[in-house]
Amino acid sequence: xxxxxxxxxxxxxxxxxxxxxxxxxxxxxxxxxxxxxxxxxxxxxxxxxxxxxxxxxxxxxxxxxxxxxxxxxxxxxxxxxxxxxxxxxxxxxxxxxxxxxxxxxxxxxxxxxxxxxxxxxxxxxxxxxxxxxxxxxxxxxxxxxxxxxxxxxxxxxxxxxxxxxxxxxxxxxxxxxxxxxxxxxxxxxxxxxxxxxxxxxxxxxxxxxxxxxxxxxxxxxxxxxxxxxxxxxxxxxxxxxxxxxxxxxxxxxxxxxxxxxxxxxxxxxxxxxxxxxxxxxxxxxxxxxxxxxxxxxxxxxxxxxxxxxxxxxxxxxxxxxxxxx
Amino acid sequence: xxxxxxxxxxxxxxxxxxxxxxxxxxxxxxxxxxxxxxxxxxxxxxxxxxxxxxxxxxxxxxxxxxxxxxxxxxxxxxxxxxxxxxxxxxxxxxxxxxxxxxxxxxxxxxxxxxxxxxxxxxxxxxxxxxxxxxxxxxxxxxxxxxxxxxxxxxxxxxxxxxxxxxxxxxxxxxxxxxxxxxxxxxxxxxxxxxxxxxxxxxxxxxxxxxxxxxxxxxxxxxxxxxxxxxxxxxxxxxxxxxxxxxxxxxxxxxxxxxxxxxxxxxxxxxxxxxxxxxxxxxxxxxxxxxxxxxxxxxxxxxxxxxxxxxxxxxxxxxxxxxxxxxxxxxxxxxxxxxxxxxxxxxxxxxxxxxxxxxxxxxxxxxxxxxxxxxxxxxxxxxxxxxxxxxxxxxxxxxxxxxxxxxxxxxxxxxxxxxxxxxxxxxxxxxxxxxxxxxxxxxxxxxxxxxxxxxxxxxxxxxxxxxxxxxxxxxxxxxxxxxxxxxxxxxxxxxxxxxxxxxxxxxxxxxxxxxxxxxxxxxxxxxxxxxxxxxxxxxxxxxxxxxxxxxxxxxxxxxxxxxxxxxxxxxxxxxxxxxxxxxxxxxxxxxxxxxx
Numbered sequence: 001x002x003x004x005x006x007x008x009x010x011x012x013x014x015x016x017x018x019x020x021x022x023x024x025x026x027x028x029x030x031x032x033x034x035x036x037x038x039x040x041x042x043x044x045x046x047x048x049x050x051x052x053x054x055x056x057x058x059x060x061x062x063x064x065x066x067x068x069x070x071x072x073x074x075x076x077x078x079x080x081x082x083x084x085x086x087x088x089x090x091x092x093x094x095x096x097x098x099x100x101x102x103x104x105x106x107x108x109x110x111x112x113x114x115x116x117x118x119x120x121x122x123x124x125x126x127x128x129x130x131x132x133x134x135x136x137x138x139x140x141x142x143x144x145x146x147x148x149x150x151x152x153x154x155x156x157x158x159x160x161x162x163x164x165x166x167x168x169x170x171x172x173x174x175x176x177x178x179x180x181x182x183x184x185x186x187x188x189x190x191x192x193x194x195x196x197x198x199x200x201x202x203x204x205x206x207x208x209x210x211x212x213x214x215x216x217x218x219x220x221x222x223x224x225x226x227x228x229x230x231x232x233x234x235x236x237x238x239x240x241x242x243x244x245x246x247x248x249x250x251x252x253x254x255x256x257x258x259x260x261x262x263x264x265x266x267x268x269x270x271x272x273x274x275x276x277x278x279x280x281x282x283x284x285x286x287x288x289x290x291x292x293x294x295x296x297x298x299x300x301x302x303x304x305x306x307x308x309x310x311x312x313x314x315x316x317x318x319x320x321x322x323x324x325x
Numbered sequence: 326x327x328x329x330x331x332x333x334x335x336x337x338x339x340x341x342x343x344x345x346x347x348x349x350x351x352x353x354x355x356x357x358x359x360x361x362x363x364x365x366x367x368x369x370x371x372x373x374x375x376x377x378x379x380x381x382x383x384x385x386x387x388x389x390x391x392x393x394x395x396x397x398x399x400x401x402x403x404x405x406x407x408x409x410x411x412x413x414x415x416x417x418x419x420x421x422x423x424x425x426x427x428x429x430x431x432x433x434x435x436x437x438x439x440x441x442x443x444x445x446x447x448x449x450x451x452x453x454x455x456x457x458x459x460x461x462x463x464x465x466x467x468x469x470x471x472x473x474x475x476x477x478x479x480x481x482x483x484x485x486x487x488x489x490x491x492x493x494x495x496x497x498x499x500x501x502x503x504x505x506x507x508x509x510x511x512x513x514x515x516x517x518x519x520x521x522x523x524x525x526x527x528x529x530x531x532x533x534x535x536x537x538x539x540x541x542x543x544x545x546x547x548x549x550x551x552x553x554x555x556x557x558x559x560x561x562x563x564x565x566x567x568x569x570x571x572x573x574x575x576x577x578x579x580x581x582x583x584x585x586x587x588x589x590x591x592x593x594x595x596x597x598x599x600x601x602x603x604x605x606x607x608x609x610x611x612x613x614x615x616x617x618x619x620x621x622x623x624x625x626x627x628x629x630x631x632x633x634x635x636x637x638x639x640x641x642x643x644x645x646x647x648x649x650x651x652x653x654x655x656x657x658x659x660x661x662x663x664x665x666x667x668x669x670x671x672x673x674x675x676x677x678x679x680x681x682x683x684x685x686x687x688x689x690x691x692x693x694x695x696x697x698x699x700x701x702x703x704x705x706x707x708x709x710x711x712x713x714x715x716x717x718x719x720x721x722x723x724x725x726x727x728x729x730x731x732x733x734x735x736x737x738x739x740x741x742x743x744x745x746x747x748x749x750x751x752x753x754x755x756x757x758x759x760x761x762x763x764x765x766x767x768x769x770x771x772x773x774x775x776x777x778x779x780x781x782x783x784x785x786x787x788x789x790x791x792x793x794x795x796x797x798x799x800x801x802x803x804x805x806x807x808x809x810x811x812x813x814x815x816x817x818x819x820x821x822x823x824x825x826x827x828x829x830x831x832x833x834x835x836x837x838x839x840x841x842x843x844x845x846x847x848x849x850x851x852x853x854x855x856x857x858x859x860x861x862x863x864x865x866x867x868x869x870x871x872x873x874x875x876x877x878x879x880x881x882x883x884x885x886x887x888x889x890x891x892x893x894x895x896x897x898x899x900x901x902x903x904x905x906x907x908x909x910x911x912x913x914x915x916x917x918x919x920x
Binding site for chain 1: 489562565567568
């Protein structure tokens with residue numbers, strides 16, 4: 001009799017447990033999981049361009065319900081600082097890293113250390129010399145250089161003399177943009193390059209170099225700049241020298257300062273990248289990699305040329321002025 | 326090992342407790358069947374009801390939510406229009422002296438309404454007349470080139486809503502806004518001219534209204550205008566960056582209501598609703614997946630409830646059936662012991678349910694009765710054996726033998742050889758029938774012969790002190806009878822009746838059938854029995870008086886033990902006249918025919 005009771009109780013308990021387990025199993029679908037944490041490290045924390053990258057990364061973080069931590073050195077040349085940030089992210093057990101590398105080679109060991117520890121890394125904007133990364137998401141810089149060259153021809157003409165202000169000699173992005181640009185103008189033998197400078201991504205240096213080029217070459221028609229710093233510096237120089245309209249300027253990116261110079265007529269055209277897309281896709285694809293979904297090795301976010309006349313067209317204003325509520 | 330033993334236990338349990346046809350298994354099975362049947366019916370009913378209504382409910386609840394949002398949004402837009410109208414009416418009423426008043430209106434409105442970015446008035450040439458004073462007007466800006474300006478002048482009576490765009494009329498400020506513009510005809514230098522008012526709103530309130538509602542876990546609401554421009558989208562940045570697309574053409578082409586849309590590999594339930602005043606359209610997107618997911622959750626829920634209740638039912642059935650059948654089994658187990666002959670138990674313990682208690686009591690009573698009967702039988706058998714032994718013993722009474730042998734010797738000496746022969750022959754017959762191969766039962770004829778031999782011997786011994794006669798109905802001679810019942814009666818008649826009188830004794834024996842019984846009648850003319858003795862003669866202990874009545878009592882007992890209490894001896898006696906003894910035995914015993 002006792003054995004029977006025990007047996008019944010046992011069956012009871014087992015069934016009850018099974019039902020509970022079943023219920024809790026279905027409940028766990030709605031239970032809060034620990035949020036995946038993504039570290040986004042850019043070249044420079046406080047800059048209009050990187051702020052748009054941040055917006056993209058935040059939008060993706062919100063959409064995919066992950067915690068996104070944005071960081072970057074205060075100075076773009078602080079490569080050591082960026083390396084330290086990558087290592088800190090690894091030590092803090094970030095689930096994945098999105099990195100815009102300040103240097104093509106020096107970030108490689110830190111980034112590969114993350115890969116070794118099974119932390120996927122997606123590189124955005126500026127690549128590094130490693131093929132072990134999940135993906136590179138950024139502008140096709142050769143193509144962007146070509147577009148810049150074509151825009152120069154359109155705005156200044158086939159016969160002109162120009163000065164070029166690039167940013168860091170030997171930097172991968174700079175090399176690629178130069179390649180695309182010079183290939184484009186090679187088709188137009190009337191274009192003469194009178195000076196070539198590297199501003200090391202320093203706006204003031206770019207300003208001084210531009211002033212020097214203009215002073216050295218009084219008949220110069222245009223200045224060509226290959227990134228946002230050199231463009232901003234050159235624009236300040238041209239406005240300061242009251243050469244607005246006389247010395248034309250084509251450049252890169254669309255910071256509010258550059259936009260303002262374009263509206264004033266200092267800058268004739270800008271090649272605009274898509275930093276929002278880089279930030280968004282960087283987070284999206286590094287999450288895919290985390291879920292073992294295959295990701296394309298190389299993703300081009302594209303580039304568009306804008307000028308004063310078309311920048312407020314619906315399709316362009318979305319690009320130039322990132323939407324904020 | 327553990328597992329194995331548990332398995333063994335369970336299988337043993339099942340074997341013991343789930344025998345088909347047992348009360349326990351019948352209760353268990355029927356209970357289980359009823360539970361499963363009921364739950365399956367309930368489950369199927371719930372399931373089909375839910376399935377049928379799920380999509381309908383989803384669509385109608387989306388519709389309701391969107392109706393609510395639309396009402397709120399319309400209310401908000403109406404408010405904006407009223408602000409626009411307020412600017413307009415101020416200008417119309419007070420002609421061109423109004424700038425001061427309007428300035429105050431703008432100031433107050435902009436201070437209290439955080440969702441209004443800009444309020445401004447432009448003249449017919451596109452020159453700014455009045456604007457939010459906190460921001461510097463961009464001198465490069467020419468309103469006359471703007472779409473909203475041109476459209477507002479085209480039809481001054483109507484509102485013009487410019488979908489989201491970057492407002493560029495101020496320096497260093499490029500907010501994304503939705504513009505509400507309207508032409509206004511004013512007197513300027515005694516001329517009627519058309520000016521344009523503009524109210525720019527940001528997305529804070531629209532977002533608040535659209536974002537607070539949820540259409541499932543992933544569903545959302547977006548707003549488009551009649552040209553398909555996105556006014557509001559919860560992921561507006563992503564949509565503007567070209568990273569997300571909506572099937573806007575489809576949303577524009579459908580009438581108000583719900584439809585299914587397979588877009589980007591996902592099936593969606595789209596609900597569209599027009600918003601008044603603006604030509605905008607609200608689009609609700611919910612995902613069929615989610616509905617299916619909900620349904621799956623619900624199905625699982627039903628399944629688990631079903632399983633749980635069935636499990637509970639089975640467990641309850643097992644419990645109840647065990648509760649009912651267990652006492653019966655216990656009873657059965659104890660009965661088994663008794664069945665195997667173990668009568669020594671004191672009866673079963675009376676406990677458990679009322680029915681079982683009653684059953685146990687009845688069983689105990691029955692057992693007690695059986696025990697009593699058994700004891701009675703054992704006692705009877707013993708008594709029978711004892712009296713048989715005594716009867717036999719009486720036959721080989723040595724005195725009888727000595728006396729008989731003495732008589733033979735005496736006759737031999739007196740050369741009465743005929744007498745010797747007669748006596749020896751009678752003695753031989755007497756003993757042969759006495760023993761009769763150990764049989765208890767002999768024919769009535771033999772019994773009479775036995776009595777006759779005895780009478781012959783005694784007559785010689787008593788020197789013809791008495792005469793005897795034997796009459797037997799011929800039909801009874803072949804019938805069976807208990808042996809040695811007649812001789813003790815005769816012995817009694819001789820020793821206690823005839824022996825005590827002076828005149829010649831008479832012993833008359835007759836055997837006849839009366840009322841279906843055989844009756845032996847032994848009548849003597851002896852001394853008779855004293856009435857006080859007669860009363861107790863059949864119960865008297867032998868020690869009381871060795872000689873008298875022992876035979877009578879023994880015969881009576883043996884007859885009663887063999888045939889039942891209604892048979893036995895009856896004595897009629899009168900002092901000085903004589904005694905008649907009747908022995909009544911049945912004519913036909915059930916066993917007779919077999920033999």
